[in-house]
Structures are given as structure tokens and as C-alpha cells.
Amino acid sequence: MDSILSVVQVIISVVLIFLVLMHSGKDAGLSGAFGVGTGSGPLGGGSLVERNLNRWTVAFAIAFGVNTIILIRLG
Numbered sequence: 001m002d003s004i005l006s007v008v009q010v011i012i013s014v015v016l017i018f019l020v021l022m023h024s025g026k027d028a029g030l031s032g033a034f035g036v037g038t039g040s041g042p043l044g045g046g047s048l049v050e051r052n053l054n055r056w057t058v059a060f061a062i063a064f065g066v067n068t069i070i071l072i073r074l075g
Helices: 002-022 046-074
Strands: none
Touching: 002 046
């Protein structure tokens, strides 16, 4: 069980890093490469995409925290 949760923790960590890098900052960061922060692009307006990106980031951050607490309790 411990090894399965450890693998899940690594996967969540990688996805969370990617999601945080997708957020637009002062100089657009990695999100500019995929057109997330701009109003133009294949996905239409950026506001809906940014909201969904925020939701996914928060969800994975919560999953990361819960998984960390479970790993600490089991260890």
C-alpha cells in the first residue's frame, strides 16, 4: 500500500508542477507557449480556460496534501 501511494504521490507532484507552470504570470511563462493566457487560440476566450486551470490546480494541490498526510500516517 505504501509503495502504491508513493507512486501516486510522484504522479500528483509532476502534474501539479505542470499545472502551476501553465498559469500565466508577469511574462506569461509556459502558459504563453500553449496559448492559455491569451484571448486568442483554439480554445476561445482565456477566462474559462484560466478558471478551469485554477480548479484543476486546487484539486491536485488538495490531493497532494491528503496523500502526504496518508503517507505520513502509514509511515
